[in-house]
Amino acid sequence: MGMLEKLKKALYRIYGLYFKEIRVLLKDKFAMLIIFALPVFLVLVLGEVFGGVGGDVESTSVESIAGGDTMEIPKIGLIDLDLSEGFPNLDLSSVFVNKCKLYESSGALTIVESNNQTELDTLLGTGVLNGYLIIPDMFEYNLSIHFPAIIIVTLDILDQTLLESTQSVIDTIIEDFKEENNFTGVFNYEITRANIPETGQTLFLGAPIFFPMVLFASAALTSAQLIVSDIPKDRMSLTPANKFEITLGKLLAMQTLMTLLIVLMLVLSFFLGMTVRGSVLDFFWILFVIALSGVTFGLFVSAIARVPLEALQFFIFAFIFQIIGVLFVQDENILRFLPMFDGYKIVISVVLRGQSPLSVSIYYIYLYVEFFLLFVGAYLIYNRKRALL
Amino acid sequence: MSIRRDGMETLIEEAIFSANQMEEIFLWLQDRQNYIIDVEITGQWYTGEYLKAMGSVLKKYTSENFKSSLYIVLEEGELGKENLLIGRHIVRIPRNLKKHKEKLALIPNIIVLKNRFKVDRQEQIFYRGKEYHKAVEWLENFLPRYQITCLIEGILFTEDKAEKINVSGSIKKIQNRELFIEVIDAFDPVDPLNEEYKEYISVDWIFQVSNKSDVGKVTPQKILFQIGEELALTRRVLDVKDVKVVLGGRTIIHDVNFKLNRGEILGIIGESGAGKSTTLKAILGEFDYDGKIELFGHNARDTKTIAPFIGYIPQELSRMYGNFNALENIVSFGRQYGIPEDILIQRGKKILEDLGIAHVANQPVDSLSGGQKRRVSIAISMVHNPHVIFLDEPTSGLDPQARYELWSYLDIINKEYEITLVVISHYLDEIEYCDKAAIFLKDIGFYDFGSPKELKRKLPGEGYAIEVEFKTISLDFVEMLEEIEDVEFVIQRGERLRVLSKVSREKLLNKILQKLEASYILIDSADTKVAIDMIDYFTYVSTTKPQVSE
Numbered sequence: 002m003g004m005l006e007k008l009k010k011a012l013y014r015i016y017g018l019y020f021k022e023i024r025v026l027l028k029d030k031f032a033m034l035i036i037f038a039l040p041v042f043l044v045l046v047l048g049e050v051f052g053g054v055g056g057d058v059e060s061t062s063v064e065s066i067a068g069g070d071t072m073e074i075p076k077i078g079l080i081d082l083d084l085s086e087g088f089p090n091l092d093l094s095s096v097f098v099n100k101c102k103l104y105e106s107s108g109a110l111t112i113v114e115s116n117n118q119t120e121l122d123t124l125l126g127t128g129v130l131n132g133y134l135i136i137p138d139m140f141e142y143n144l145s146i147h148f149p150a151i152i153i154v155t156l157d158i159l160d161q162t163l164l165e166s167t168q169s170v171i172d173t174i175i176e177d178f179k180e181e182n183n184f185t186g187v188f189n190y191e192i193t194r195a196n197i198p199e200t201g202q203t204l205f206l207g208a209p210i211f212f213p214m215v216l217f218a219s220a221a222l223t224s225a226q227l228i229v230s231d232i233p234k235d236r237m238s239l240t241p242a243n244k245f246e247i248t249l250g251k252l253l254a255m256q257t258l259m260t261l262l263i264v265l266m267l268v269l270s271f272f273l274g275m276t277v278r279g280s281v282l283d284f285f286w287i288l289f290v291i292a293l294s295g296v297t298f299g300l301f302v303s304a305i306a307r308v309p310l311e312a313l314q315f316f317i318f319a320f321i322f323q324i325i326g327v328l329f330v331q332d333e334n335i336l337r338f339l340p341m342f343d344g345y346k347i348v349i350s351v352v353l354r355g356q357s358p359l360s361v362s363i364y365y366i367y368l369y370v371e372f373f374l375l376f377v378g379a380y381l382i383y384n385r386k387r388a389l390l
Numbered sequence: 391m392s393i394r395r396d397g398m399e400t401l402i403e404e405a406i407f408s409a410n411q412m413e414e415i416f417l418w419l420q421d422r423q424n425y426i427i428d429v430e431i432t433g434q435w436y437t438g439e440y441l442k443a444m445g446s447v448l449k450k451y452t453s454e455n456f457k458s459s460l461y462i463v464l465e466e467g468e469l470g471k472e473n474l475l476i477g478r479h480i481v482r483i484p485r486n487l488k489k490h491k492e493k494l495a496l497i498p499n500i501i502v503l504k505n506r507f508k509v510d511r512q513e514q515i516f517y518r519g520k521e522y523h524k525a526v527e528w529l530e531n532f533l534p535r536y537q538i539t540c541l542i543e544g545i546l547f548t549e550d551k552a553e554k555i556n557v558s559g560s561i562k563k564i565q566n567r568e569l570f571i572e573v574i575d576a577f578d579p580v581d582p583l584n585e586e587y588k589e590y591i592s593v594d595w596i597f598q599v600s601n602k603s604d605v606g607k608v609t610p611q612k613i614l615f616q617i618g619e620e621l622a623l624t625r626r627v628l629d630v631k632d633v634k635v636v637l638g639g640r641t642i643i644h645d646v647n648f649k650l651n652r653g654e655i656l657g658i659i660g661e662s663g664a665g666k667s668t669t670l671k672a673i674l675g676e677f678d679y680d681g682k683i684e685l686f687g688h689n690a691r692d693t694k695t696i697a698p699f700i701g702y703i704p705q706e707l708s709r710m711y712g713n714f715n716a717l718e719n720i721v722s723f724g725r726q727y728g729i730p731e732d733i734l735i736q737r738g739k740k741i742l743e744d745l746g747i748a749h750v751a752n753q754p755v756d757s758l759s760g761g762q763k764r765r766v767s768i769a770i771s772m773v774h775n776p777h778v779i780f781l782d783e784p785t786s787g788l789d790p791q792a793r794y795e796l797w798s799y800l801d802i803i804n805k806e807y808e809i810t811l812v813v814i815s816h817y818l819d820e821i822e823y824c825d826k827a828a829i830f831l832k833d834i835g836f837y838d839f840g841s842p843k844e845l846k847r848k849l850p851g852e853g854y855a856i857e858v859e860f861k862t863i864s865l866d867f868v869e870m871l872e873e874i875e876d877v878e879f880v881i882q883r884g885e886r887l888r889v890l891s892k893v894s895r896e897k898l899l900n901k902i903l904q905k906l907e908a909s910y911i912l913i914d915s916a917d918t919k920v921a922i923d924m925i926d927y928f929t930y931v932s933t934t935k936p937q938v939s940e
Contacts, residue, residue, distance in 0.1 A: 002902075006527055010728050014725070014727070014728070016724055016725075017722065017725025018725075018726070020722075020725075021722040021725075024714065024718065024722070025711060025713075025714075027714045028714070029890050047434065179893075194539055232706070232708045232709055232711045233708070233710050233711055235704075235709060236702065236704055236709040236710070236723070236770075237723065237726065238724075239674060239693075239700075239702045240697055240723060240726035240727060241694060241697045241698060241726055241727060241728075243694070275831065276473040330670055340595075
């Protein structure tokens, strides 16, 4: 038999296995709940269809949406617009700038000095800066006559893993400055949040964590049962179908349903007012890749497990491990092995900031490699198992 | 339309159609796609003469769309008033007959279709000349394993002309995408009785078929392949020789030897834990083994080559999709053999009907009874027309009535579908349904192989025993009879004792009666020649088997 004929036959078998798996999944009410009902419900919740979550977004404190400690040093822009004079022999705004530089030399932050707010806005929008401070004109004079002087702080809240550390370092510098100069009561700062669209804010802000987490969880939880619970597959493997084709059929079927879910979630999110700066196609593609890694992760777990309960336990453990990893591990070299972290990074940069996918290609590469290794691993482990018990 | 029995008591369904009932013909055939349909046809041959011919409907799947035309292989026919015989032809009758009438070789008048309820095993395949490459591809796949005969209608190119030719023969080889055919019959379709031509194309001539219009070669217009016997495995289905399976350092079975021929039923019978399932798993390539196992002449380790020829029915009913209905299960498994869904559904319906569960075909398997589930499982294993089916304890857990019923269905599968069966069972009496039995005993493994009759004849008394029926039986009676000289073995069956011996049963019965009389034991009846059954056989072999030291 020629190679072409063999390939045609194999494709027909995979086509048969694919439809069989689709049929199995569609008839499984629990799988349908996990794949479609719960994610859609969560979109509706975040889309504030049921009256909103956690009150008005504008009043949400930065702490409440902060991600936690990170390994990155905040990059903060600084503009000194103060030309006024209030104290003899003292340039108060320069003292503040020097204070910032002192903290920079201690490694707490990186300062980017500028005299152009538009430039800093651009840098903030593309994620180069995590925030910037503007020392306004009349800063020194107002303080000298005990008038309130306000430093304007603008923070990027898209990258929530850096939000808290940025906020924290600015708090420390300002408190230090106030204490040193005894400006209690008259000196304060005002926080403005940047990069937030006017509509669908909860969905927008939640997107980097919500979409990857829900898709990964939904895909992995359902796929984790696909091999271990499929008892008739042992009989199937005595037909001309081989275990690779059986595994591939499962992957394709599950990914088809995940694709439908992605489309459904995106349509619903945009319908509920969510806007993104990147292209919708890029958004779809990253969600597709995350779902794919979720499916292969589930298949891998399913191949390892001996009984369905074991697969569920493996999944729960691995999922909690990922959440803890994203929240508390600081070394990005480790975090890149977690699909949810890669997804988080890509969604922020490509979808919310509108940057080129090439700028975060390293995360894509990790996702593709993870997908490949998990799929091959799932197949190899399943292949070692005997068909007949 | 009528259904009748012919002189041989064979059921025949017959339908007579006129040429303007083509739609009805297609509907009639659609309902009978699983059967071989014979045809008697009368009409006008393209030469203008009246033709009466017989043949069969060609309806095997290829890329050709048989839904728009009816293809008939005419095997023989009489032409004109002189009753001249014509040779084999493939004729096409389009569904829309009026539109294409002028282009046809045969304009039909009356078409008689006959269904003899013979299951169509899809052993014919048809290609048009322009599909030559596909035909060669198909042949490359099948020729190494089967004897293939063919009917080719085409053009024979000679030095100075091109002539029409119909060639029937056996395909010998393919070389450089050319077919080499050993001719059985060849004739000029324009003048089938041209003897000069027949002499010119003498029988045993090797013809070359090519699509390149070369001199001396035939360029085909219609190609019909017929799958014949499998090469080198015409009768032998299974050959197990000196097989040994070692798992985890422990020898599970050893010295297993048995053979199975086509059409037979083999029972792998024995006690639980005796190695029956291990043997089956070795045959199916699940366990590594020493020795030789061949299925259809192929090494059993070559599982992917063997897979299309075998069906497997696992013991567990969970090995099919419980929330699928029977047909969905059949389609899911059947697709893996490359069979299109519509054919799977047609075949599946027919099999479910034959197994008596057509009425539950659309219910989820989980909602069926144990017996019905078992039959669905059997149907799944049959849909790809396997040559042999392996059944792992199919009657396990069924009540005696259901067991009997299942065996009657297995008999249908064996006889009507001509499928060889290998059945594992721990019910000793089920050997009686089998042509051959491989006997497995606990702690011994494989013990013996043969037909039930052969096995029983190996016992003292060669399959027969003396039977004494008592009014009231006591356990001491067995010991008492065993003390008698020449008594080899005594089996208790209720109130009766069966005595196995190699000597004359008449003489021995006298001795037995004397001994019983001396002990004042009353008997109800005595018989010198009672045929022993497999329960007696197992009682004997399991008691007298060699003891294995730990």
